[in-house]
Amino acid sequence: MDFELPQEHRMLQDLVARFVREELLPLEPAVLAREAAGEGLGLTPDEERRLDARSRELGLWGLDAPEEMGGSDLPLTAMVAVNEEMGRTITPYDLPPDSPNLRMLMLTATPDQRTRYLEPYARGETSSAIAISEPGAGADPAGMITRARRDGDHWVLDGRKIWSTRAGVADWTIVMAVTDKAKGARGGISAFIVDRDTPGFEVVRKIPMLGGHSTYEVVLEDCRLLAGQLLGDEGNGFAPMQARLSSRRVQMAAWCTGIAQRALDMICEYAPQRSTFGAPLSERQAIQWWVADAATRIHACRLMTYEAAARIDRGDQARVQISMIKLYATEMAWDIVDQAMQTFGAMGMTKELPLQQMANDVRLMRIYEGPSEVHRWVIARDLLGLRR
Numbered sequence: 001m002d003f004e005l006p007q008e009h010r011m012l013q014d015l016v017a018r019f020v021r022e023e024l025l026p027l028e029p030a031v032l033a034r035e036a037a038g039e040g041l042g043l044t045p046d047e048e049r050r051l052d053a054r055s056r057e058l059g060l061w062g063l064d065a066p067e068e069m070g071g072s073d074l075p076l077t078a079m080v081a082v083n084e085e086m087g088r089t090i091t092p093y094d095l096p097p098d099s100p101n102l103r104m105l106m107l108t109a110t111p112d113q114r115t116r117y118l119e120p121y122a123r124g125e126t127s128s129a130i131a132i133s134e135p136g137a138g139a140d141p142a143g144m145i146t147r148a149r150r151d152g153d154h155w156v157l158d159g160r161k162i163w164s165t166r167a168g169v170a171d172w173t174i175v176m177a178v179t180d181k182a183k184g185a186r187g188g189i190s191a192f193i194v195d196r197d198t199p200g201f202e203v204v205r206k207i208p209m210l211g212g213h214s215t216y217e218v219v220l221e222d223c224r225l226l227a228g229q230l231l232g233d234e235g236n237g238f239a240p241m242q243a244r245l246s247s248r249r250v251q252m253a254a255w256c257t258g259i260a261q262r263a264l265d266m267i268c269e270y271a272p273q274r275s276t277f278g279a280p281l282s283e284r285q286a287i288q289w290w291v292a293d294a295a296t297r298i299h300a301c302r303l304m305t306y307e308a309a310a311r312i313d314r315g316d317q318a319r320v321q322i323s324m325i326k327l328y329a330t331e332m333a334w335d336i337v338d339q340a341m342q343t344f345g346a347m348g349m350t351k352e353l354p355l356q357q358m359a360n361d362v363r364l365m366r367i368y369e370g371p372s373e374v375h376r377w378v379i380a381r382d383l384l385g386l387r388r
Helices: 007-036 045-057 076-086 099-108 111-122 238-270 285-313 319-349 355-365 372-383
Strands: 128-131 147-151 154-164 172-178 189-195 201-208 214-226
Touching: 007 045, 007 076, 076 238, 076 285, 099 111, 099 128, 099 238, 128 154, 147 172, 154 172, 154 189, 172 214, 189 214, 189 238, 238 285, 238 319, 238 355, 285 319, 319 355, 319 372
Parallel strands: 128 172
Antiparallel strands: 147 154, 154 214, 172 189, 201 214
């Protein structure tokens, strides 16, 4: 059993670490100041363009996109290292394209959809969103009620979606809808590609979230699509959607590992410098135990995440392992960031340090892509033989 990444993947991780260190970390003070001023968490157009140009120059676009589309076709294990490094900064920048939607399209797109949607997306020329959750359905995608009915050469969608992160700005959105209510999640849910300007597709609300983030609520009313906008086979949208969610959960676990590692690094740098009651914080047993436990948990999380990613690369759904890392990584990072904030005292409560934004990001991830309670349920049902 080899616990080392291949040399080319280690070199890529080093390159991404340099990009984070030299390009993203220096932007943090400005990003934090804008968020504290109520301007949201984002980059200016000039900052975005400069980062796009620099990351493209370094060859960091399309890392897991197909080679025939200009990508590097990297496995998920290589992307774990990339996303851990990207998780070390609160500067809101993603290396194009967004991997989970990319992987869903790679599994399902028709030849025409590959040309119209997948190829430009893989090149970073377009942006996407996905609309799964609905008011009242919560973390149960099988409970969705948005309907899609066939009408000749068209599909007509009606329903309401919520918590879609990029729907207000994306060029197109993957919309999940029920095409056969009787079958439900087992053959009755389909995926559709809806362009931003499609009549009947309306973004009705931008929802402010923690830490300057935002999501969107979308209404579909008599939203008429050509039959070719069906993504994959009718009724078979649930499995590719779950594959997409698994990819995001691995990504989140890697982000959380990076966040926790940075929080630990901040503790280790600050504790020897700060003295209380005549002794450095680094000599306090409470701090020493926090440091030891954090390092141990980060190491365990990193190994768990790589193992889950390796399973997916081999073709395994790894459903239980994915739930384990989503649960463990988010709660681990939450605890370690909280201890870092405690170590810094009042300074840890300010918006001048990135710790509060790291805490906000992790708190959101404890809900996004399934809350901890749902993942505990998945793990327990499997162990107890209760899976449906």
